[in-house]
Amino acid sequence: MTFHNPGYLFLLLLLIPIIYWYIKEMHKADASLQISSLQNLTKFPKSKRIKIRHLPFILRLLTVIFLIVAIARPQSTNSLRNETTEGIDIMIALDISGTMLAEDLKPNRLEASKAVATEFILSRPNDNIGLVIFAAESFTQCPLTTDHDVLINLFKGVQYGMIEDGTAIGLGLANAVNRIKDGKAKSKVIILLTDGSNNRGDIAPVSAAEIAKTFGIRVYAIGVGSHGMVRVPVPTPLGMQYQLMESEFDEQTLKDIANITGGKYFRATDNLKLRNIYQEIDQLEKTKISVREYSKKNEMFYIFALAAFVCLISEILIRNTVLRKIP
Template sequence: MLDLTWPWFLILLPLPFFIYFLPKTKPKGDAIWWSNTELLVHHQDMKSVAHHSYLTPLLLALAWVLLVFAIARPFWLGEPTRVAPSGRDLLIALDLSGSMQIKDMELNSQIANRLEAAKSVLADFIQERRGDRVGIIVFGSKAYLQAPLSFDTATINQLVQEAQIGFAGEQTAIGDAIGLGIKMLEDKPSDKKVLILMTDGANTAGRVQPKQAAAFAASQGVKTYTIGVGADSMEVQGFFGPKTVNPSSDLDEALLQDIADQTGGQYFRARSTEDLRNIYSLLDTLEPTPSQEVWQRPKTSFFHWLGLASILLFGLALLSSGQISWRLRRSL
């Protein structure tokens, strides 16, 4: 459907025609004297040129019409289309420290390390967050923004899959990861700030203490869910044969529980890939994406096309006027 933003500008359309038909000034004399007959012949040539001069007013009139319509801002209103509604701003902080390479998880019936299991589960989780802006923080000895908040979940997923152990250092800076998450969620509505922190260790690096970061997150309304990753036992080959060890002995569950409690989130324990899947399914329930349908009608503006056409016609009118003037000078 074609519509105008400022239709009242169309009252300017007849303005040049009113000016054109204003009373003209009458010449003082009624007779024209010719000194010889050659000038009369030239006068006939001038009348022929004047016949072609109607092109200039026509071009000017068309240029004026297009200019007025351009100022009125015409646009085409398309058919209604459904768009994903705006949901939460959700940051995922992923631990890339050296301990994430421990192979105490199972993925597709194969032994896998913790990061591989986390990537697999995150791929499905992020794909389902349509309507939310998702971002990724990776942390080790330091915390880095891997992907800013974006509705482009496909690109976010790709960046998650590209993350590798050791990218951010071998240690674990939990406090710095929370601090960076708070910074990235500044100026967002308080009921839409969500941080999911996934780690397999204790805070061993960084400038910010995790409890201080959690207190600040609580004051900023950043709800933080924490996930402790790692099996309780695994069999390893020792000097005297296989033995069972606890690969998650370094996991600081008390700290992760305290961070979740301070910020209004929850702490989850993931001892297997299946636990991770269940946790992220639960997070989908706790932090659902918006379900209300949102419709919009796309607008296509014609302002620039009409404005350009008007300028071109004005230019042609000037060229036409200049050509006629040159022919007049040549005939005289």
């Protein structure tokens, strides 16, 4: 229940001094009589007038309360809300080659990519999302699913060394296309994240992009890596050693992939830019939601007005019958 004029309810505070005044007046009106003992008086029952002597005042309070509530115009609301959601299919193709261990993003490119992608997944609860990983080869880490808890656990398990080292961008993209092409969603998207140039695999990246275009799949290509020299851990017979390498990759190919498929190319040079890229993709690929609302308000003031009238009539009847004072 809601009120159209809720400000009038503050008038109920005026009842506090009225009740205080009534109690004070009742104490003043008490008569006193000196007698030797109360023992015999306890045998006499209280009259009906004594038992209901406060009833008129209570009815008067109820009359005022009901009138104030009626003035505030209480209303009941009947509402109906229909909400329809339509998710999209998203396949993430993640490069896990050795250069993804470079530490220009913190703690490294691979871990930063996993962390930001996890945030992205959690922000898309209605979408089917899957994961393809690639290096010299490619395989599906998780097919399209709405069980994002399982997907995130599989994401956490991704690490360097799961596949032979190398960068097969075309193969990774083609694998992602194969996994998403038969989805039932109207909108299909691949997020391709890499930091290298295609140097392995039998499928050229542009050829994989043409296949994606055939199935109406948009590709958002993200090139990861800062400019200049970066520290990259390299396994050696003496253990893991760091080497300085030039941070470069085939940006033009990634741009071509995005242009062919109607997607967009991004360059992530640090953690913040990578997070902003995923946020922009999230805005570009909004889930469709149709909402229909129906609301009807019913006035209820007449119920409280009627209750006030009944209380007032009852008070008048009691004062002029049972509690009638004879002059």
